[in-house]
Amino acid sequence: MTAMTHEAEHHGPPSNFFQRWLFTTNHKDIGTLYLVFSLVMFFIGGAMALIIRAELFQPGLQLVDPYFFNQMTTLHALVMIFGAVMPAFTGLANWMIPIMIGAPDMALPRMNNWSFWLLPFAFAILLSTLFMPGGGPAGGWTMYPPLMLQHGMSFPFVIFSVHLMGISSIMGAINVIATVLNMRAPGMSLMKMPMFAWAWLITGFLIIGVMPVLAGAITMLLTDQYFGTTFFSAAGGGDPVLYQHIFWFFGHPEVYIMILPAFGIISAIIPTFSRKPLFGYSSMVYAIASIAFLSFLVWAHHMFTVGMLLAGSLFFMYATMVISVPTGVKVFNWVATMWRGSLTFETPMLFAIAFVILFTIGGFSGLMLSIVPADFQYHDTYFVVAHFHYVLVTGAVFSIIAATYYWLPKWTGHMYDERLGKWHFWLSVIFVNILFFPQHFLGLAGMPRRIPDYALQFAEFNMISTIGAFGFGFAQLIFLWVIIKCVRGGEKAPAKVWDGAEGLEWTLSSPPPYHSFTTPPVIPETEAPAR
């Protein structure tokens, strides 16, 4: 701490481009790097999604080989999860958490630099597999053996790159935890923290808890392939289902890693534009904590069809159902926050309201999927695809977009173009539903996921879905333009950008000084909890 504040005397960023961006230890610069990286990955992953949807526009194989199609589904998922959504949340944490809790910077600034700079290398390796003989990974992002072991050259590269991503997110998580626990301004007790800091604190523990488990699972794959072990090979006395248990022990908390920070963001935006304190602050905290706890006990609901003991299936079904209670509490709290507020509908609020509605739809299909006998029908169909895109696209991604609009004036010092923002919102929300809602019908009617070609009765809804995909994809170019435009100039933003906003980040100028709080701010002793 002392060493750092010493270094952080009042001066601006280094003027040399490489010194500033390559060697930076500044939380805002690193936050910006994360966010830019994640935006690039959104477009790469999105392009892959469009290849998938273009092939599915009509029955028959028109554009790509089925094997390349499988590479696209696999890489689309890996890029979006590890390259887009998780780095976006880490970027937001980097930018916002220090200035929300009154800290000068992140607790571990040098590690912060490293954890970011691992990512471009990890994804360069991952994407380069597409150009290797035999192509990229095609066994699905879940990498189930034995299928995953049927790969060409790409296999060890994929494993290595996922290891790098895991190391990066673990370091990011340690940094957030250390910052939140040690660097809060005097007087900011845990129960006065902004909900975003709470959500990220808990997410950090989830990441530390499960990323090493993923690393273990894929390392066992690696040794099965190259070092003669047979962890997952039935012929050698191993068990292919063991992999699925280990993977989903990581994989289920992983989905909460991608949604808890979103809860924090929405809990900041809705009160601001309702001009009313967040309803049920402490029940929000308990809800997030219990969701995180339960997320370690429900992994096998991703694998009901492997054939478990009856008692096992029942346990995982009941535990999964219980998660919908705290999730419901959160939704009810957001609605109660809006209730009798004084609402305005700037772009961040529009995305936040859309989040509440569409994430709830994803929650409903989640509840349906938890019911084992029904899951025997839903599992591995487009119903599941629709479900997780409702929670991840209209959930996690919408929250990231909302956060960007909400804080962009703070970051750049300029107001974004509200008219373009509204266009972006309406096009996104309409097309995303054209894209994903019909997929519920496809799944119920019997279309499996991860197929490049399908029977004729699925033609209509696939065509509609593809049209939605292209509309949604191209609408994001507006988002890109809004950001570029806002960075380059615009109406000057005041320190308190939104009249209803509360919190320390709004006490700093827009953009904030290069080193955030060099002297700790004073937290007023109020009754009302933070937002």
Added chain:
Amino acid sequence: MRLESKKSAARAGGVVFGLLAAAGTAHADFALNMTPGVSSVSREVYGLHMLLLWICTAIGVLVFSAIIYSVIKFRRSKGAVAAQFHHNTTVEIVWTVIPMLILISIAVPATKVLVVMEDTSNSDLSIKVTGYQWRWGYEYLDEGISFISSLDRQSDLARQRNPVIKPREVENYLLEVDNPVVVPVGKKIRFLLTSNDVIHSWWVPALGWKRDAIPGYINELWTRIEEPGIYRGQCAELCGRDHAFMPIVVKAVPEDEYRAWVEEQKARMAPGRQEPAQAANPAPASQPQQALPPAAAAAQDVVAEPTLAELMQLGEQAYLTNCASCHQADGTGMPPMFPALKGSPVVAGDIDAHLEVVLRGVPGTAMVSFAHLSDAELAAIVTYKRNAWGNDTGELIRPADVRAAR
């Protein structure tokens, strides 16, 4: 039927988008909802699904109305002034407890259905299902019948890029097989599922469930089909390049028809006439008892001492069905994933080493054992490979050679 009105509503919606008409793809069979299916279990599952759907709809209507009401009523532009309340213990307890009660009301019927589904005891017949990349093998354990079931020829032609026939011209495109699973109605059928290579998942929606076929595991589930008919499904677990192309067709027939089919299959399986089932019957599933095509019929009669021409003819067919998905029809493979067989030293070299690869596979790779194929078929495939695509060894491998190498 209620489904009908939903269909037309959906079609109207489609017209609103102006998409269906523009593309001219209107097709009669699309569905919006899960099928109720044709077994008692599938109907129970459907009932659960509808219960869930209605509960979610009801909660959704409540929550979304509250949001829409707030959005309309509490706008600042309409002069709304924000209240400053930030919690209410009673309300918070109510909206924790009520969802709990709703969940219990779902858990009870769900548990009951699950217990029934998992009870495979007292079955009338057992069928072992084996997943292969990318086809299904079926073995009737009580009858000694076994065969392989692959994507039918028409779909296979239409699913190529630049196909010779269009998918829309193929009836039951991608949902048709050469050899359907024939089962009796009204009997409790136990399915035992396993796999020979990677994980697959056997799914026929009309039966109400899917279950994974996993190497080294035998999974069990059962059904009792109540209505005769043809029920179609697909592999549901990603299993590699041709995952989309391993359909399932179950043909449920009355008991006497089933017995007749069994006798016919048994006759076909009898020793000395052990020709492969999959080459034997490329007729559509709707008429599986059709006469054998010439190539397979010929193969039946020439089991002992086939000529090179005969072996090549049968071999080409069997090769296309079993091997071409990886090694390609012209033998060039897809290196480095799937090696070329054309010009391969293994293929052109020592016969025993060659047979060894085919019979035992190459452990740890996608090249699994093909020992489940018959001697006649393997002999034909191996002969074909050693003489096709310029691999001109001129050698002829007889079924006896294969039997000796097993």
